[in-house]
Amino acid sequence: MEYDISRFFAQSEGMPFSSRKATMPWAGSAPIDRSIIQQQWNDLQQLDTGYQKTLLYLHIPFCETHCKFCGFYQNRFEINAAQNYTEFLLKEIQQHSQNKIYQQHPIQAVYFGGGTPTALSTHNLSIILQALKNYFPLASDCEITIETRVSEENKEKLAACFAAGANRISIGVQTFDTDIRRKLGRQSTQDQLLEFIDYLIKLDQGAIVCDLLFGLPGQTSEVLAKDLEWIESLQMDGVDLYALNVLPNTILGKSVAVQRISIATFEERQQLYLQGLKQLTEYNWRQISNSHWARNTRERNLYNLLIKEHSNCLAFGCAAGGNIGRWSFMQQRELPNYYQQVTQNQKPIAMLMQRPSWADKSAAVQGGIEKGFLACGRYFNAEELSILTPLFEQWQQSGLCLYQNTSLKLTPKGRFWASQLLNALQQFIFLKAD
Ligand code: SF4
Known part of the structure; x- marks a missing residue:
């Protein structure tokens, strides 16, 4: 399948992107x-x-x-x-x-x-x-x-x-x-x-x-x-x-x-x-x-x-949210519902979601982007890197990162736009897995 990676390019004039998207931890769940x-x-x-x-x-x-x-x-x-x-x-x-x-x-x-x-x-x-x-x-x-x-x-x-x-x-x-x-x-x-x-x-x-x-x-x-x-x-x-x-x-x-x-x-x-x-x-x-x-x-x-990085998170309390392996959960948001389920000796869960297998890679990439450094060779194979390299080079030209030896290092400007860069990589991971 052909990937039009240019849709994730930064804009060449003005601000690199027109919005800053929030990362969605439960995407695909x-x-x-x-x-x-x-x-x-x-x-x-x-x-x-x-x-x-x-x-x-x-x-x-x-x-x-x-x-x-x-x-x-x-x-x-x-x-x-x-x-x-x-x-x-x-x-x-x-x-x-x-x-x-x-x-x-x-x-x-x-x-x-x-x-x-x-x-x-x-x-x-x-x-x-x-x-x-x-x-x-x-x-x-x-x-x-x-x-x-x-x-x-x-x-x-x-x-x-x-x-x-x-x-x-x-x-x-x-x-x-x-x-x-x-x-x-x-x-x-x-x-x-x-x-x-x-x-x-x-x-x-x-x-x-x-x-x-x-x-x-x-x-x-x-x-x-x-x-x-x-x-x-x-x-x-x-x-x-x-x-x-x-x-x-x-x-x-x-x-x-x-x-x-x-x-x-x-x-x-x-x-x-x-x-x-x-x-x-x-x-x-x-x-x-x-x-x-x-x-x-x-x-x-x-x-x-x-x-x-989507580590296991064991959560307790009304409206708490956590993760276990590929599962994510949200507890009851309303106190009466929370109390009722605890009284019944049940875990007070309102929603339990299973994340797709590609979400592991997505979480690992998120962990790297969050720290401003992504060893891309660890997460993407040679074919994926050949598709992504023009994107990384374009981001580099736009002042968002340095891309050398398959590693991506965010510049201060790239760190400000990190959620946008992550969003592009997560969409790529999702499309590739689909
Ligand atoms: S409304 Fe409550 S949770 Fe929100 S910032 Fe104020 S003190 Fe914190």
Whole structure:
């Protein structure tokens, strides 16, 4: 079959591509019929996947505020609801953790995401962390991350999390600029933020990292430069720097749709990314992935790197999602449905999907692109490389990569457009397998 590889070429003038597509982790996956989910799940529990890096994800679906840009808000935090949820989460862990799939390989990284994990009480966070140690074979260097947000009471909670075994705290900062934070629905001020981070860093118990966004409404290049100055002067261990993704169903997305708020163009976002990358390079931070930098070796960003390669991810909690071998699953999104299935001693799965065989190659390529380097000879045979070489050469001419000895190394500009490059390669893998 003939492949018109030129359809993946970058544009020769202006921006290389007219859009930045999100990567679709479940592309090509087929959901199985609901009536056989539990049976299939029971079979998966005994599956020998061969050695694979294994991760654990716990979802805490409560937030104290509803941030305007966020598409992950689920439930308003209430003390009793959070207490009840903790009991069900522990029950779910106890019900399933002794099955083979949970015990066969050391767990490399654990991630508490949400929502806001630190919406739970100090006691509940500690007993969940203790349960993980009791029930799972955590690797001796297991990375254990807790996502959090700025608040006075979270200081004590996070100190307790460190004492209970957590070793990495990820703070949703977005920007240090108080006015822009307020417009996003974040109430804490710059001073509170600085004081909170400084407190955590001085505990000196683990990596302290944060998320920064670029392309926020009202964010100038000076604001971004100042944000990066703050993380350097605070001596943070790592930073995730990525573009604001305006989702249509968010408060921000609706304001953008009626043109009450305008957001940065692709050109402006590319400029901000290149500016951020340059500044972090000047600070001698190490780029671990297209969107993540580490200041030192304490920060590994292990969970986020391994999840992009489709490592096994054993997930617990309402609305959690995970992978086992070629299977991906999403748990119940609504709390009543989640509680009902846990009460019935069932894994609370809403959707179970099987990925096609070509998805393994696609995930491996994604892992390489995410790190900015792809040893193409490892993933593509001679015939495939002969088709792809004109594409790689065209990308090189467009300033997106260097292509030498069948290896692709992304330039800073290529890293900004990485999702587009990946999309092209994934489509090629799919077409070739079809
Ligand atoms: S950004 Fe975090 S705290 Fe804000 S609504 Fe989303 S999940 Fe909740």
